[in-house]
Every structure is written in C-alpha cells, then in structure tokens.
Amino acid sequence: MTPNGNIPSQPASNFAQLFGFDFLPIVTNPGPNGTGNFAARAGQTLTMTLGYTVVATGTTITGNELRISGQFPVNNNVPLPGVNLTGVENFTFCTAADGSEQDAGNCHPFPQQQTVGLLPSPNPVTDVNLNNWTSATVDKTFSAFGPNSGNQIVYLTLARDGFAVPQQVQAPEPSTWSLLGISLVAIGGLAWRRRKSVPDKTGDA
Amino acid sequence: MTLRSISVFVGAREGAGKMTKRFGLSIGLLLSIAALQSVGAVQAFADSCPLTGTIQTLENLGSGGCSIDVGGGGSLTFSNFTFNSTGPNVPNAGAINFAVLNGPPRALR
Numbered sequence: 534m535t536p537n538g539n540i541p542s543q544p545a546s547n548f549a550q551l552f553g554f555d556f557l558p559i560v561t562n563p564g565p566n567g568t569g570n571f572a573a574r575a576g577q578t579l580t581m582t583l584g585y586t587v588v589a590t591g592t593t594i595t596g597n598e599l600r601i602s603g604q605f606p607v608n609n610n611v612p613l614p615g616v617n618l619t620g621v622e623n624f625t626f627c628t629a630a631d632g633s634e635q636d637a638g639n640c641h642p643f644p645q646q647q648t649v650g651l652l653p654s655p656n657p658v659t660d661v662n663l664n665n666w667t668s669a670t671v672d673k674t675f676s677a678f679g680p681n682s683g684n685q686i687v688y689l690t691l692a693r694d695g696f697a698v699p700q701q702v703q704a705p706e707p708s709t710w711s712l713l714g715i716s717l718v719a720i721g722g723l724a725w726r727r728r729k730s731v732p733d734k735t736g737d738a
Numbered sequence: 739m740t741l742r743s744i745s746v747f748v749g750a751r752e753g754a755g756k757m758t759k760r761f762g763l764s765i766g767l768l769l770s771i772a773a774l775q776s777v778g779a780v781q782a783f784a785d786s787c788p789l790t791g792t793i794q795t796l797e798n799l800g801s802g803g804c805s806i807d808v809g810g811g812g813s814l815t816f817s818n819f820t821f822n823s824t825g826p827n828v829p830n831a832g833a834i835n836f837a838v839l840n841g842p843p844r845a846l847r
Contacts, residue, residue: 543846551843552806552814556793557835570829579825583793585816592812602846691846695839698808
C-alpha cells in the first residue's frame, strides 16, 4: 500500500503579521486516488503562474513569505520517484527614492529568487527580510510533479504569498482627523464671534 | 456641503458689513481641509480586497486593484493580477480560490 503524505512539519512564520493571499486550489476528495483540481498524475506536470503589483501606502514592505502545502504519495515516508511540489518567486521592487515609478513597480530586479519545495529536502516556506520597499511586482510559479508511474496523485493545496510591514502605532482614521479639524475651526469661529460681540472699552462694538 | 452650511450659518447671523469676516472664516475652513489633505489625513484608497474569492475575482479588479488595511493608517494595494496555467486538466483562474491574509498568519499542518 502507498499511503498519502503531507508536507511534514510546516514551520511557523517568522513574521507576526502577513498581508496578502493564500491561494487554495480546490481539493474535493484528497487521497491517493482522490479528486482535486491541481492534481498531477503519473508523468504529469502542472504549473500555474501568478503576477501582480503591490503598492504600499502609509507604510513600507519589510518582508515576504512564500509557502506551499500539498499532499503526495510516499513509501516509507519517502516521496515516490518523480514526485515534487515547488514554488519560485521573483521580485522587481521600488523604494521611496524611485518617485513616480513606484506605482508601476518596475524599478530594480531583486537578485534573490525565493524558492520553496518538497525535494531535495522539504522546504515548504521561505521568509525574507526586505528593506522598506514602497512597491513591487511579483511573479511566482507553482508546480506539481506526478510520480513516474502508478495511479497516485500529487496535489498542491496551498500557495501563500504574504508581505510583512513595520509594526504600526494605532492612529485615528482619516474621517476622525477631518471631524477633529472641522470641530476645531468651528470652535475657533464661535470664540471669535463671541469676542467680537462683547463691547470693548473703546465702545466700538 | 457641511462646511458650506456652517459658513452660511455663521455668515447669516452677521451684519452685511461683516461679509469680509465671513469670507475669512470660509477661507479658513478651506485651508484647514487642504492642510489635512496635505498631510495625508484624507486620502482616496482602492476598495478593500474581498476576503475570499477566486483568482478570476482578482484579475477582474484590473489596474484599480484592491487594498488590505495593515493598521496605523497604512495599506497595501494589489493590482494588475495575471494568471496562467499549463498541464493536463489544469484549473483556470475561476477554479482556484483565495483567502486574504490580513494579520497573524493562519497555522498550517
């Protein structure tokens, strides 16, 4: 019998908070002969590529986490020959010094490619610290490789891409600032009217 | 509209000879709002990202994208999503779900 395995021991994140997305291929019936929509059978390779731009407003990007999870056939806790799950991520980033280029996110290639994978040794997560990026374009590729033979299936069940930001001090919302400003001006106006309505010593009011 | 109403209200109770002062107050209000905007207190943000959906949902947002609040008045705006898949019976963008990450990361097995 060939039991189904999970990526072992998902490590905890190095970041207290992450902002981004968990992409979740649908697995309706996991198992060696189950059904899922990102499932590689014997001799098959499935790949999906995702791209997007992220722009920071009122904060910066100081970290990134790339993570995958999946299920795959094993024998004696070793993935069957040919089986693998992988993720690769490339960044192009901008900083505040790049001015108007930030929104396009096409300023500087980040030389450090992020990778995760099941083999040669399980490495389901990669956390990287970044230096106050103001925007970035992200290109990532996730793949599932089926076994060399047999009828077992490899599933990709999660592809996570999250960003870390500096810990924020809680501040009032913009609407609160607006109300505060209007209130102060109104109070000032009333005080001004009150002062003008009181006759002064010269009797000119 | 509210600011104008305040200005008109204040001005209506003054004599005609004090029109200059009324306009002065109105200008003060406008300058106050401008100052708030200049420090970023009043900004236009992209719509908040839906908490769940499919990759097709994100693609449909186009260049406007959507934003995730990171606290402290900051946000990350995600836009221009693209998706491609290859392989036998591979799912399309409408068949892969997503869930937003917006805080402590969910634990996995």
